[in-house]
Structures are given as structure tokens and as C-alpha cells.
Amino acid sequence: MGGSSSRNRSAPVREHRGIYRRYSRNGSSKWQATFDDKDGKAICPSLMELCTYKICQQVHQYDTFSMLPGDISQLIFDESVYSRRLTWNNLEAFRGCVLHDIDLGEYPGVDDSWMEAIFSHGSTLLSADLSGSNVTDCGLVHIKKCVNVEALNLNFCDQISDVGLDHIKGLLNLTTLSLKRNKNITAEGMSALSGLVNLLNLDLERCTSIYGGLVHLRCLSKLQALNLNCCNCITDADMEPLSELTNLKELQLSSTKVTDHGVVFLKGLHKLALLNMELCCVTAACLDSLSGLINLESLNLDSCIIRDNGLVHLAGLHRLKCLELSDTLVGSNGLRHLSGLVNLESLNLSFTAITDGGLKHLCGLSTLKSLNLDVRQITDTGLEALTSLTGLTHLDLFCAHITEAGTIHLRNFKNLQSLEICGGGLTDAGVANIKDLRSLMLLNLSQNYCLTDASLELIAGLTQLVSLNLSDSRVTSAGxxxxxxxxxxxxxxxxSTEVTANDIKSLQENDLPNLVTFRPE
Structure with missing residues (x-):
């Protein structure tokens, strides 16, 4: 019965969620059925699920669960957390149990007083998520006995400092460590990480005092993912130690002070598959340094100083699947260098200088699934040039000037799941060309003032829709x-329509029970 040890512990950040989605988080004693996403039929819970839920309703009545098999006590613990029934008082009932995973991310009330009981599981504990808690250096001292822990999440634990890091330096089995948004960790404290030689994933996002500390990562030869996003203290001088981390596959440098000079140190990271340099002060010169990283699959250059001629250095990155060029100086001429990226699946060209004429260079990218053309210069003519991209599932034409004539070309995109056209040129006749895109789940037609209730009637057949926006239109309550x-x-x-909040609430109560957010409200 090893179900409790089957979860993935390699991810740097684990979303806080319980095992049983069918139970309410408010602790209600009424069991609530969930629904299958495909056919909407209720799913009957298993006997184990029902028993676990019943025990959790009365968890405060039990002195201990230590006599239960480990995976059963794990289920009870997880459901107690999910239903918000776990307290400092009943935490003692789990002492002596074989718990592999303790997920208390964003859980209310967790502080140092919980730590002795949590870390009493010693060598059986394999992962702990204490993100968003009030744990301090003093509470973290108890983790020393958990010598087999593999994943530790201390995101947003802003009371942990260099002293706390010293308590984890002996956890040699750690493969994942997340310390996101901690301003108390300094370069000196990072020396405690140098001995964690089995570390694969390290998250230091928004750790703003670690300048000079990356030198202590030199020995982490197994490191595969490093997140330095929003560490505005990181400069080119910090990049040199990273040149020795030749097993790196993911590197996040968004909003750092790294420039072209620092990027030169990345030339030897040939296993790099993801590189994020959003909002860095880099130019086309940095792309020359990256041209040899042939295993790159994702490259983010959002808001960088990149012009058309710089894109020539990307022409050889044939494994590239995701390319972010939003808010750069790229224009139509630069797109010709992308025509050979035959594996490209996602391309963001929003807020660039491209025009209709440049889109002809994209017509051969048959693998493209997501395309962002939130660009004012794009018109119906540009949309016509894209009709060969029949595999598109997401198309963003938010500010593009698309009219009724242009929407005819949308009929080619039968697989679209997300569509945004908000440039103001649509009429009801244009929506008629959208009504047969039956796979649509998100549709944003806001700011098209000419749309009326007739558009709502046309949209009625898009039964897969999860999100709909027709703000700033002429639709009424009658529609x-x-x-x-x-x-x-x-x-x-x-x-900004004639529809009132009460009108929508009535629709929600009588006909759309899954509607959870609406405007106006």
C-alpha cells in the first residue's frame, strides 16, 4: 500500500491542494459529489474515501493514528489539511505515523509550535511544504533529524534567515529546495547550500540579498533547474559560477541586472532547454552567445532590446517550441529568420512593430498552436496570411483591427480553444463566422461596441465555453x-453594457450553476 509515496517530489513549487476535490474546504459535514469533466455524470466515492472523510469530520476525537498502515494515515492527514480540520491540538494524533509527505502550504496558524511534531517523523519524511507559514529559524532546527527529506518548500517564509539555512545543510538527500521571496537570505548564508550535492531544483525567486552568493553553487553539478527571477541584485558577475553547472536545463533570469556580458558565461550550458531573460537589459549580442544552445526549447526575450537583425541568431535553434518576443523592437523583416523553426508551438509577438506583410513568414510553421498578435498594425489582410496554420488552438488578436471581412478566415481554425478580438471592428455578422468554432473555451469580444443581442444568440451554440467577455457592447438583459x-x-x-448585476445573478441561479465570477457584480 504505497499510495502515499507516489506523488512527484521533484517540482520546485507544489500547488497546495488536497486529495479529494469532492469535499468542500469549509469543513461542512455534507458530502458533496463532484462531476466528471467530460459527460457531467456524478462519480460515486469509494468506500475508502467515505471512511476517510468520516474520520476527518471527527479527527479531534482520536488520540493516535499510529496503528494504521502508513498510506491510510497519510490519506487522513491530507484530507484533514484539505478540509481545514487539522489544528495544533490534533496534530499530536499523527505523531508516530509513517507520513512521507506533509503539505501545509498556506495553511493558517502554522508556526514554530508545530515544527517539533511535524519533524518528529524523522527519516520517514520525504517532502515538506511550509510555504507561507510563520516558521522561524528556531522552528527549523527540528528538521535536522529528517535526513531522508527530498523536497522542501519554504516559499514566503520571510522569518527564515541564514541561520535557518544552516539547519538544512546536512539534508544530503534534498533534490528540491524552494526559498522564494526571502530577503533575509544573504550570500554568506548561501554557503550552507554548497554541500547539497544531490540538488536538482533550486528556487531563489525574489531573494533580493544574495548578490555574490551564487559562487556557492559551483559544486552543485547535478543542478537542473535554477530560478533567479526578480532577484534584482544579480549582475553579470554572478553568471560566471553558473558556467560550471553544465547539467542545467532550466534557468530563470527575469528582471535581473544581467546584460550581454553576463550571457556569455552561458555559452557552455549545452543542455539548457529553457531560458527566461524577460526584462533584462540584453540586446542582439546576447543572441549570438545563445546560438550554439541547440537544445533550447523555450526562450523568453519579453521586453528586451531585440531588433530584426538579432533574430538571425535564432535560425539554428530548430528544437525551439516556445518563443516570447513581446514588447521588443522586432518588425516584419525579422520574422523571416523564424520561418525555419518548424517545431515552434507558441509564439508571442504582442506590442511589436510587425505588420501584415511580415506574417507570410509564419505560414509554414505548421506545428504552431498558440499565436499572440496583440498588435495594432495587424488587419484582415494579415489574418488571411495565417489560414494555413490550421493547428492553432490559441489566437490573440486583442488590439488588431479585424472586421467582419477578416473573420471569414477564422473558419480555417477549427481547433481554436481561445480567441480574443477586441479592436472594435466586429459586428454581429462577424460573430456569425465564429459560431462554428465549437472547440472554443475562452472568447473575448470586448470593446466591439456594435455587437448586439444577435451575437449572444450566435454564441449560444459554443457549449464548451468556460469564459465569455462582451464588455463595452450593446447587449441587453433580454439577450x-x-x-x-x-x-x-x-x-x-x-x-459597460445595459446588463445589470441582478440580471446575471438571476441567470446564474436559474440556468448557469457553474458561473463563479461575473461582471458587473
Missing amino acids: LQHLKPLKKLKSLSLE
Whole structure:
């Protein structure tokens, strides 16, 4: 019965969620059925699930669960956390149990007083998530006995300092360590990380006092993922130690002070598959340094000083799947260098200088699934040039000037799941060309003032819609009746229309029970 040890402990950040989605988080004693995402039929819980839920309703009545098999006590612990029934008092009932995973991320009330009981599991504990807690250096001292722990999440634990890091330096089995947003950790304290030789994933995002500390990572030869996003203290001088981390596959440098000079030190990281340099002061010169990283699959240059001629250095990165060029100086001429990236799946060109003429260079990218053309210069003519991209699932034309004539070309994109056209040129006749895109889950047609209730009637057939936005249009309360078939709708925005909050609430109560967010409210 090894179910409790089957979860993935390699991810740097684990979302806080319980095992049983069908139970409410408010601790209600009423069991709530969940629904299958495909056919909407209720799923009957297993006997184990029902028993676990029943025990958790009365968890305060039990002195100990230590006589239960480890995976059963793990289930009870997880559900107690998920239903918010775990307290400092009943935590003692789990002492002596074989718990492999303790996920208390963002859990209320967790502080140093919990730590002795939590870390009493010693060598059986394999992962601990204490993110967002009030744990301090003093509480972390108890983790020393957990010698087999593999994953430790201390995100947003802003009371932990260099002293706390000293307590974890003996955890030689650690493969994942996350210390996101901790301003108390300094370069000196990072020396405690130098002995964690089995570390694969290290997250130091928003650790703003670690300048000069990356030198202590030189010995972490197994490191595969390093997140330095928003560490505005990181400069070119910090890049030199990273040149020795030849097993790095993911490197996040967003919003650091790294320039072209620092990027030169990355030339030897030939296993690098993901590189994020968003908002860094780099130019085309840095792309020359990256041209030899042939295993790159994701490159983020959002808001960097990149012009058309710099894109020539990307032409040889044939494994590239995701490319972010938003808010750069790239224009139509530069797109010709991307025509050979035949594995590209996602391309963001929003807020660039491209025009309709440049889009012809993209027509051969048959693997493209997501394309962001939130660009004012794009018109119906540009959309026509993209009709060969029949595999598109996400198309963003937010500020593009698309009219009724241009929407005819949308009929080619039968697989679209997300579509945004908000440039103001659409009419009801244009929406008629969208009504047969039956895979759409998100549709944003806001700021098209000419749209009326007739558009709502056309949209009624898009029964897969989860999010719909027709703000700043001429739709009225009378048109809401057409939305009744959209049973999967969770978000509806009709701001700056004649529709009132009470109108939407009535629709929600009577016909759209899954609607959870709406505007106006």
C-alpha cells in the first residue's frame, strides 16, 4: 500500500491542494459529489474515501493514528489539511505515523509550535511544504533529524534567515529546495547550500540579498533547474559560477541586472532547454552567445532590446517550441529568420512593430498552436496570411483591427480553444463566422461596441465555453436568455453594457450553476 509515496517530489513549487476535490474546504459535514469533466455524470466515492472523510469530520476525537498502515494515515492527514480540520491540538494524533509527505502550504496558524511534531517523523519524511507559514529559524532546527527529506518548500517564509539555512545543510538527500521571496537570505548564508550535492531544483525567486552568493553553487553539478527571477541584485558577475553547472536545463533570469556580458558565461550550458531573460537589459549580442544552445526549447526575450537583425541568431535553434518576443523592437523583416523553426508551438509577438506583410513568414510553421498578435498594425489582410496554420488552438488578436471581412478566415481554425478580438471592428455578422468554432473555451469580444443581442444568440451554440467577455457592447438583459445552453460557463463579463448585476445573478441561479465570477457584480 504505497499510495502515499507516489506523488512527484521533484517540482520546485507544489500547488497546495488536497486529495479529494469532492469535499468542500469549509469543513461542512455534507458530502458533496463532484462531476466528471467530460459527460457531467456524478462519480460515486469509494468506500475508502467515505471512511476517510468520516474520520476527518471527527479527527479531534482520536488520540493516535499510529496503528494504521502508513498510506491510510497519510490519506487522513491530507484530507484533514484539505478540509481545514487539522489544528495544533490534533496534530499530536499523527505523531508516530509513517507520513512521507506533509503539505501545509498556506495553511493558517502554522508556526514554530508545530515544527517539533511535524519533524518528529524523522527519516520517514520525504517532502515538506511550509510555504507561507510563520516558521522561524528556531522552528527549523527540528528538521535536522529528517535526513531522508527530498523536497522542501519554504516559499514566503520571510522569518527564515541564514541561520535557518544552516539547519538544512546536512539534508544530503534534498533534490528540491524552494526559498522564494526571502530577503533575509544573504550570500554568506548561501554557503550552507554548497554541500547539497544531490540538488536538482533550486528556487531563489525574489531573494533580493544574495548578490555574490551564487559562487556557492559551483559544486552543485547535478543542478537542473535554477530560478533567479526578480532577484534584482544579480549582475553579470554572478553568471560566471553558473558556467560550471553544465547539467542545467532550466534557468530563470527575469528582471535581473544581467546584460550581454553576463550571457556569455552561458555559452557552455549545452543542455539548457529553457531560458527566461524577460526584462533584462540584453540586446542582439546576447543572441549570438545563445546560438550554439541547440537544445533550447523555450526562450523568453519579453521586453528586451531585440531588433530584426538579432533574430538571425535564432535560425539554428530548430528544437525551439516556445518563443516570447513581446514588447521588443522586432518588425516584419525579422520574422523571416523564424520561418525555419518548424517545431515552434507558441509564439508571442504582442506590442511589436510587425505588420501584415511580415506574417507570410509564419505560414509554414505548421506545428504552431498558440499565436499572440496583440498588435495594432495587424488587419484582415494579415489574418488571411495565417489560414494555413490550421493547428492553432490559441489566437490573440486583442488590439488588431479585424472586421467582419477578416473573420471569414477564422473558419480555417477549427481547433481554436481561445480567441480574443477586441479592436472594435466586429459586428454581429462577424460573430456569425465564429459560431462554428465549437472547440472554443475562452472568447473575448470586448470593446466591439456594435455587437448586439444577435451575437449572444450566435454564441449560444459554443457549449464548451468556460469564459465569455462582451464588455463595452450593446447587449441587453433580454439577450441573456441565449446564454442558457452554456452550462460550462464559469466567467462572464458584461461591463459597460445595459446588463445589470441582478440580471446575471438571476441567470446564474436559474440556468448557469457553474458561473463563479461575473461582471458587473
